[in-house]
Amino acid sequence: MESIGLLFFVFVLAVFLGVELISKVPSQLHTPLMSGSNAISGITIVGALIAAGLETSQVFTVVLGVIAVAAAMINVVGGYLVTDRMLAMFKKKDGGKP
Amino acid sequence: MSFETFINFSYIVASILFIFGLKMLSSAHTARKGNMVSALGMLIAIVATLLLKGIAFKWIVVGVLIGSAVGAVSSYMVPMTSMPEMVAIFNGFGGLASLLVGWADYHTQFGHVLNHPESFRFDTFTIVATYLTVLIGGVTFSGSVVAYLKLAEKFISGKPVLFKNQHLANGLLLFLLLALGAVYCIHPGSGYAYVALVLIVILSLILGVMSVIPIGGADMPVVISLLNSYSGMAATAAGFVLRNNVLIVAGSLVGASGIILTQIMCKAMNRSLSNVLFSGFGAATNAGKGVAYKGEAKAISAEDCYLILEAARSVAIVPGYGMAVAQAQHAVRELGELLMANGADVQYAIHPVAGRMPGHMNVLLAEANVPYEQLVVPEDVNPNMPAVDVAIVIGANDVVNPAAREDSSSPLYGMPIINVDQAKTCIVLKRSLAAGFAGVDNPLFFKENTRMLFGDAKATVQALVAEFKSK
Numbered sequence: 402m403e404s405i406g407l408l409f410f411v412f413v414l415a416v417f418l419g420v421e422l423i424s425k426v427p428s429q430l431h432t433p434l435m436s437g438s439n440a441i442s443g444i445t446i447v448g449a450l451i452a453a454g455l456e457t458s459q460v461f462t463v464v465l466g467v468i469a470v471a472a473a474m475i476n477v478v479g480g481y482l483v484t485d486r487m488l489a490m491f492k493k494k495d496g497g498k499p
Numbered sequence: 500m501s502f503e504t505f506i507n508f509s510y511i512v513a514s515i516l517f518i519f520g521l522k523m524l525s526s527a528h529t530a531r532k533g534n535m536v537s538a539l540g541m542l543i544a545i546v547a548t549l550l551l552k553g554i555a556f557k558w559i560v561v562g563v564l565i566g567s568a569v570g571a572v573s574s575y576m577v578p579m580t581s582m583p584e585m586v587a588i589f590n591g592f593g594g595l596a597s598l599l600v601g602w603a604d605y606h607t608q609f610g611h612v613l614n615h616p617e618s619f620r621f622d623t624f625t626i627v628a629t630y631l632t633v634l635i636g637g638v639t640f641s642g643s644v645v646a647y648l649k650l651a652e653k654f655i656s657g658k659p660v661l662f663k664n665q666h667l668a669n670g671l672l673l674f675l676l677l678a679l680g681a682v683y684c685i686h687p688g689s690g691y692a693y694v695a696l697v698l699i700v701i702l703s704l705i706l707g708v709m710s711v712i713p714i715g716g717a718d719m720p721v722v723i724s725l726l727n728s729y730s731g732m733a734a735t736a737a738g739f740v741l742r743n744n745v746l747i748v749a750g751s752l753v754g755a756s757g758i759i760l761t762q763i764m765c766k767a768m769n770r771s772l773s774n775v776l777f778s779g780f781g782a783a784t785n786a787g788k789g790v791a792y793k794g795e796a797k798a799i800s801a802e803d804c805y806l807i808l809e810a811a812r813s814v815a816i817v818p819g820y821g822m823a824v825a826q827a828q829h830a831v832r833e834l835g836e837l838l839m840a841n842g843a844d845v846q847y848a849i850h851p852v853a854g855r856m857p858g859h860m861n862v863l864l865a866e867a868n869v870p871y872e873q874l875v876v877p878e879d880v881n882p883n884m885p886a887v888d889v890a891i892v893i894g895a896n897d898v899v900n901p902a903a904r905e906d907s908s909s910p911l912y913g914m915p916i917i918n919v920d921q922a923k924t925c926i927v928l929k930r931s932l933a934a935g936f937a938g939v940d941n942p943l944f945f946k947e948n949t950r951m952l953f954g955d956a957k958a959t960v961q962a963l964v965a966e967f968k969s970k
Contacts, residue, residue, distance in 0.1 A: 408738075408742060408744070408747060411748060412739075412747050412751055415747060415748040415752055415755075417755075419751055419754065419755025419759075422521045422756075423755060423760070426524055427526075427876075428763070428851050428857070429527065429861045429871065429874050429876075430525070430530055431851075431856075431858030431861075432856055432858035432859055432861065433524065434524050434857075435757075435857060436582075436589070437520070437524060437537060438727065438752065438756040438757070439590050439593065439727055439753070440537070441521075441541070441749050441752060442727075442731045442734050442749070443541070443592075444750065445596045445597045445600055445734045445737050445746060445750075446545060446548075446596065447548045447743060448596075448597075448600035448743070449600050449603075450545065450559055451551070451741070452603035452604065453562055454551075454554035454555050454556065454558070454559045455553055455554060455555075456553045456554075456555050457553065459606065459607065461606055462603045463558055465599045465600075465602055465606065466562075466599070466600075466603050467561055468595075469599035470559055470562030470563055470566060470596075471561075471562040471565045471566035472592040472593070472599070473566065473592070473596035474563050474565070474567050474569075475569050475589065476590070476592045476593040476730075477541055477570065478566065478567045478570030479570030479571070479573055479589045480574075480589050481534060481537070481538040481541070482571055482574035483582070483586075483589070484534045485531065485534055485535070486575070487865070488530050488531040490862070490866050490868075491531075491871050
């Protein structure tokens with residue numbers, strides 16, 4: 402549990418950092434950037450795991466949590482794998498032509 | 500070091516890995532490693548959470564197995580042409596997860612307060628954050644599902660869906676969501692608040708549907724970017740609910756990334772975000788604007804086209820969504836190689852909004868083994884366009900429409916385009932003379948130096964390849 406002020410501080414810094422980082426990505430890589438960052442938004446898995454896993458959770462919380470875990474895992478696993486598949490295709494000139 | 504500190508430390512490491520991963524995505528050489536670095540960050544965050552005290556794995560395993568299996572299988576099955584809808588639906592699941600996390604957290608709190616009214620009290624900050632999580636998560640989820648269906652052309656047409664009093668209905672929906680939000684946040688412990696929350700879930704899902712259905716196929720790159728941003732914001736809001744920094748950092752990075760991509764896409768179409776979201780571009784309201792162009796389009800055969808290409812020393816290929824639909828990317832790459840073998844300099848000029856999501860064309864051409872160095876942006880190719888012998892337009896239309904430069908009455912006016920009309924010869928591969936997604940006629944087809952090669956993009960390119968091989 403962190404204080405609210407500190408949370409906002411982290412939030413504002415992260416937004417600025419995100420803007421700085423993403424502005425530098427060339428348009429050729431925008432699709433992998435989008436699917437890769439998409440996978441990162443699956444970080445909500447952390448909250449889902451807590452809801453589904455806490456032994457003190459009520460039954461309905463666990464139900465919501467398990468569905469959330471499944472949805473977030475689709476986002477995380479699918480997002481990273483599909484990004485890797487795409488990036489593997491961006492090759493240099495003499496790299497493995499069929 | 501206490502155990503709590505260790506967990507928090509792991510979250511910091513995960514955040515740093517996300518940041519480095521995104522940084523490495525800015526270059527094609529390091530991008531793949533960057534993605535793995537980011538995935539490692541995610542793994543660390545997940546493992547750290549599982550190590551928390553009092554976490555039982557029994558039900559978690561079920562969710563993890565189902566989610567991983569679905570995610571893994573669909574990511575391997577999806578063809579590259581369907582990447583936009585895949586990204587859209589993955590995004591939607593992220594939104595759904597955030598919505599459920601918010602709801603689950605409230606349910607737990609509600610139970611505590613109900614059972615121990617003297618020792619538990621709701622915290623207003625958490626409640627407001629829960630409201631935002633559920634709202635943004637719901638819009639992200641249903642909006643992404645509609646975007647997926649539109650892109651895959653299942654059940655819903657890719658065209659904008661407009662009806663009477665649409666703005667009024669949306670306004671009412673927003674008002675209800677605000678009113679329910681007030682009820683929910685002011686007395687979070689009452690039974691009414693729980694009912695309000697359930698209604699907020701339902702209405703936010705409806706709002707997501709309503710905001711994406713009026714948007715046309717050509718505007719999908721903007722919508723996907725925006726939904727991507729929403730999924731990040733939903734994760735950030737969930738981070739405020741749980742007071743967890745790693746959610747806030749990761750969510751904000753994604754939120755910022757989506758907003759920047761949205762801006763880039765809007766700029767590339769010379770339109771404001773509100774114009775994309777509320778105007779139903781390409782719908783009947785806009786059709787018929789601009790000058791109607793008349794003239795004779797000069798059609799040529801594949802054989803004549805071969806003769807022009809055979810003499811060309813410099814060629815610019817401009818792909819559009821038509822190339823994706825016809826699955827012509829492999830044939831295009833083969834043509835490009837034959838042209839190079841013939842001594843021509845070949846470049847692929849790619850407009851930022853070509854296709855259905857940012858960077859869509861680059862992925863398709865990369866899949867077909869076109870070297871990364873040959874994929875260029877309009878700013879690099881436009882200054883040299885007068886020196887280009889032949890510009891080949893494959894299934895693109897609005898992004899090469901010179902009306903955007905010349906005709907101030909055109910709805911496209913001011914949009915940055917690829918100036919293929921300034922090349923010595925321009926060959927347009929197209930099925931018919933029909934207008935593009937924006938519903939705007941294209942004067943390019945009637946220019947002196949333009950030749951039309953009608954037919955399916957793949958069949959036409961293959962015919963050209965056959966011509967080269969037979970000579």
